[in-house]
Amino acid sequence: MEASSSSPSSSSSVTVATGDRFRLHDRLELLEFADKYVVKSFESPNRGFSISREDGDIQPLDGADVDPPVRPYRTSTIYGVAGTIRLVAGTYILVITSQKEVGEFLGFPVFRVMSMQFLPCNEALKFSTSEEKRDEAYFMNLLRIVESTPGLYYSYDTDITLNLQRRCKLTDGWMAKPIWKQADPRFVWNRNLLEDLIEAKLDEFVIPLLQGNILCYRTRMWRRGANLQGDTANSIETEQLLETEGFRSSFLQFRGSVPLLWEQIVDLSYKPRLRIIDNEQTPKVVERHFLDLSQRYGDVVAVDLTDKHGDEGLLSAAYANEMKTLPSVRYCSFDFHHFCSNSNFDKLQILYDQVSEDFEKQGYFLVDDADGEILEEQKGIIRSNCIDCLDRTNVTQSFLAQKSLTIQLRRVGVLGPDESFTNFNKEYGKFRTLWAEQGDEISLGYAGTHALKGDLVRYGKQTLGGMIKDGMSALSRYYLNNFQDGDALDLISGRYSVSRQSPSPFRLNGFESLSVSNGQSELPQYLPVASALLIGGLTVTSFTLQQAGRNAQQYLSTVLWAGVTAGVMAAVKANGRQFCSRPRLCGLL
Numbered sequence: 001m002e003a004s005s006s007s008p009s010s011s012s013s014v015t016v017a018t019g020d021r022f023r024l025h026d027r028l029e030l031l032e033f034a035d036k037y038v039v040k041s042f043e044s045p046n047r048g049f050s051i052s053r054e055d056g057d058i059q060p061l062d063g064a065d066v067d068p069p070v071r072p073y074r075t076s077t078i079y080g081v082a083g084t085i086r087l088v089a090g091t092y093i094l095v096i097t098s099q100k101e102v103g104e105f106l107g108f109p110v111f112r113v114m115s116m117q118f119l120p121c122n123e124a125l126k127f128s129t130s131e132e133k134r135d136e137a138y139f140m141n142l143l144r145i146v147e148s149t150p151g152l153y154y155s156y157d158t159d160i161t162l163n164l165q166r167r168c169k170l171t172d173g174w175m176a177k178p179i180w181k182q183a184d185p186r187f188v189w190n191r192n193l194l195e196d197l198i199e200a201k202l203d204e205f206v207i208p209l210l211q212g213n214i215l216c217y218r219t220r221m222w223r224r225g226a227n228l229q230g231d232t233a234n235s236i237e238t239e240q241l242l243e244t245e246g247f248r249s250s251f252l253q254f255r256g257s258v259p260l261l262w263e264q265i266v267d268l269s270y271k272p273r274l275r276i277i278d279n280e281q282t283p284k285v286v287e288r289h290f291l292d293l294s295q296r297y298g299d300v301v302a303v304d305l306t307d308k309h310g311d312e313g314l315l316s317a318a319y320a321n322e323m324k325t326l327p328s329v330r331y332c333s334f335d336f337h338h339f340c341s342n343s344n345f346d347k348l349q350i351l352y353d354q355v356s357e358d359f360e361k362q363g364y365f366l367v368d369d370a371d372g373e374i375l376e377e378q379k380g381i382i383r384s385n386c387i388d389c390l391d392r393t394n395v396t397q398s399f400l401a402q403k404s405l406t407i408q409l410r411r412v413g414v415l416g417p418d419e420s421f422t423n424f425n426k427e428y429g430k431f432r433t434l435w436a437e438q439g440d441e442i443s444l445g446y447a448g449t450h451a452l453k454g455d456l457v458r459y460g461k462q463t464l465g466g467m468i469k470d471g472m473s474a475l476s477r478y479y480l481n482n483f484q485d486g487d488a489l490d491l492i493s494g495r496y497s498v499s500r501q502s503p504s505p506f507r508l509n510g511f512e513s514l515s516v517s518n519g520q521s522e523l524p525q526y527l528p529v530a531s532a533l534l535i536g537g538l539t540v541t542s543f544t545l546q547q548a549g550r551n552a553q554q555y556l557s558t559v560l561w562a563g564v565t566a567g568v569m570a571a572v573k574a575n576g577r578q579f580c581s582r583p584r585l586c587g588l589l
Helices: 123-127 130-147 192-199 282-297 310-323 345-362 391-411 425-446 454-458 464-483 487-492 526-547 552-574
Strands: 028-032 036-041 048-052 058-060 074-078 081-086 091-105 108-121 152-154 236-244 247-255 299-304 330-333 365-368 374-376 380-385 515-517 522-524
Touching: 074 091, 081 108, 081 192, 091 130, 108 130, 130 487, 236 391, 247 282, 247 391, 282 299, 282 310, 282 380, 299 310, 299 345, 310 330, 330 345, 345 380, 345 391, 380 391, 391 425
Parallel strands: 247 380, 299 330, 299 380
Antiparallel strands: 028 036, 028 074, 036 048, 048 058, 081 091, 091 108, 108 152, 236 247, 247 365, 365 374, 515 522
16 A cells, blocks of 8 residues: 665576566575575575575575585475674574465565564674673564564565556666665665675565565654654655556655654653754754655645644644745644544544645546556655654545545546545445554554554544553553663664674663663663552552551551652652663664
8 A cells, every 4th residue: 555765786697587577586495504594495496595604604505505415404484585684793684484465566466474583693602702692682682573573565576665656657677677676775674684685696585575564764752853864753655556447546645753853752751741952953954854755756745733732832833933944845734633633533624625726736646557658647745744643644644545536536437526435435444444454554663553543544433442442552652662662673774783893882871780681672670679669659558548547557657658659659750761761772863
């Protein structure tokens, strides 16, 4: 439904299917030996490569690898190699251990990654120092988080990162290029992990993965707003595709965090305070962001869905002020919570009335399947944001997508000039489900939970079951925000590079003295102690309160324990940031 930023290399021997179309090997045999891993194609056993378990060196297959004199101690089937990453003492290979075909994209099968595993090539670990071993152990914990990354998609037959309009304008012979060369690097989740395979000229094994149709340059809470280059958190290009009556059409939208320099540091409160970073680079950051969008998509309409009061109001006002310096971009403010309170979804028509002229002028892309003639082109894009660019944004984008779909269906003659797609309950129900599921995919990738307000998209109103689900998701988000950091993304994206020659990043940040590991992330040492004191204090206070009416001593005891509990709670609140897990590898900008 949508697309989620490589060095040039040419393969000495590639696999090309009929019609000069490049195709990847889709089923691989993994042979594990004491000194190396061997990866071979089932269809072409002489095609593959080996990886040294000592130093991660990658080599094309030679005769001994094709027909090894020694039997491997383990043989298994894998469905792709997603890349490699070098840590302190070794290299780790990410392999796809199971997948599921979930549909087709332009006639080509698309698969979802169901499970992945990192294979270690770290024999040098035994010779490492104690500090290097500690660092390696923490990095390996991050790799285990990466293994469970949700919503990764790929195709062996075609690139799935380019939108339809760009694909239809590609030069002749483009499909014969290796798939990683066809892909839009902004939307390749494992771009950094593929470098060693590309350097080894193994194009026929290089699989670009797209995460849940999402790209996060930065991650939730710890990654807000924009960086100095103008890239924003939770940047997503959403493409709605329609195939009907011999036509194919596409409608693009974009979402991304408010493109200013700002932060929202977690401190145990449910909704941490926003802070706008005062930096002289801010105007250039905003300009870079919208210049990039304009060059890629054409005219841009920026729809700001944030509240107009409180911290969000201050951020919205700062955003509106910066947009005054960009006359080429139209800025439209719409307080979603104010207009659409009490699940009044229909009030989005007010927003549409404000942007309809630009919206219809931007249009959509339409191509005739019979002869490939381009009948319409999309000339611009709506860029939407709230704070997370999740729940409010998804409801709004689904509304605009429905408007565009009606226009497209009228254009190709499926609907009459006065008919609306929303009048067809069965089809409209499928449309809503599609957008609700898409919202969940994005939210899982960015916030770790399903999207809130999903009922508004799915049913046009909120239900009791939906409110309960939203409450559970909100609690999960609270925990993840405060006690899960963003180091895993910084590591695999290449934003942080591990170097054995550099000092430990954890020692530099006071990491060892302030935190302990729970096997998946690093938690501050104070947290278990504070939690025990709070729980114990509340328990004793409750118990003594029940006995307080019997004598004065019990009453004094109740007051004492209530005071201790209140004191601990006040200390935790005042020092909330010290009790939260935080990224250690990279700064916020």
